[in-house]
Amino acid sequence: MTMSSAPEPLPMPIRVLLPGDQAVVAHLWSRRQLRDGWLYEVGLPAYRNGPGDSVEPAEYRVWVRAPQHVRPVGGVSYDAVPTKYLEPPSLVQQALGPRRPSGWVLAKAGGRGPGRGVVHAVDCEEAPAGAPVLTLDRALDAAQHPGTRLCSLCGAALELDPVLKGFGQGFGEN
Template identity: 75%
Template sequence: MSKSPPPAPDQAPVLVRVLLPGGQEVVARLWARRQLPDGWRYDVGLPVYENGPGDSVEAAEYRVWVRAPDHVRPVAGVSYDQVPTEYLPKPSVVDQVLGPRRPSGWVMAKAGGRGPGRGGVVHALDCDEALTGAPELTLERALDVAQQPGVRLCSLCGAAAELDPVLKGFDRGFEDSE
């Protein structure tokens, strides 16, 4: 077991209860906490013993990051305001408005056989119909492939909606009706 790094001179540990496997609960020292995309992790120092020189036994601390609130509970009357805390960066206004975006890129699913209409289908990377492990196409390569005879663009995943305007021009639908 390796020893914990020494605490910062101005950092006093805060007590926290840690739930161990098997239902046992111990009071430990809380050194830091970190917000991650899937929840919080707490850096706790669990009290343990380690072998010292000769046959001696010494008190030590085992540091580990545990999931909160699954493995930690507060101690009544203890304030956690001074615990060093890392927060996730706030999403930009653009990310908040648009929400999660799908990955950019396309893949080609070749159709079997020969002849017209057997060129294949261009899909977005996250399309359910896209082949797993197919090489990723850049925008330029997807446009080149889409212009080959017999190749069509998938309408289920939006490849058609994304690539058609680039292939055919953005002015479609805005022509003067004269």
Template identity: 65%
Template sequence: MTTTPADGPPVPVPVVVVLPDGQKLTARLWARRETPRGWLYEVGLPAYSNTEDGDVQAAEYRVWVRAPEHVRPVDGVAYDAVPTERLPAPSAVREVLGPRRPSGWVLQKVGGRRPGPAVLHAVDCTDAPQNAPQLSLERALDVAERPSTRLCSLCGAAQELDPMLRGFEQIENG
């Protein structure tokens, strides 16, 4: 949290930081950020550093800490001029579905024969071969249509590709 005097750059304001061992230090508050997991405050903790010629000088160590767990206000200090960033909240859809999986498909050849039996996996499947080339959706659908290709049920390749191969009616009528 900084204030900006009319004649110069922003000036940080004091804040109390609670260290992991319970000690409390007065630090300088530079900024705050609201994230989906809560507030973070960028604080400058007093420290010392060594110069190239071996001297010791006063320094500041900047770090982002959680608020209010690690930060306390100082009585009588106004924090309304501190630069504040509010990150957009995640959509309800993304919260329910979770992070998107990487796109792409990989083919695992079974028995080493060409064009013999194979298993089609999503690129992030734990059973997918590590160094197999990644297939586009169009190529994966071509491979999936072969009678010798099985779609992996562990990673959901079957649930994702079957509707595109056989039509969405089978889901509604099934």
């Protein structure tokens, strides 16, 4: 029994913008949607060395960003181009919204003594830029030093206080 594979789709012409303000008509083979835009798989016309001293036509395939590196060719419909769209978010992702990056950072406060500072979530507006990201254990260690507090603006206090003080706090347990 022979397995027949579907033939590769016919490429569509597309204008590719090259460095140096050059443009060339190439083949558009497929496209893929990303969270921040689109990638197009294009085949650029080229030559390669063949047997002996011969030169033969070839195609160099590369993924480029659209619309930064490609333009449509007038009168061409791109409806038949194989396209991979992003999966729609699940109902859980829709309900919860985007996830916050994990980790915490320590903003060192001026003054004397070790351990003075504020623990922030990594995406807090008050978090220092370029500070090393702390794991949960390191953030808890930093939070236990006298003079260190947990930021209430970003929710670091809400997230880390129950771990530091026990989950029974606020429920009548000691």
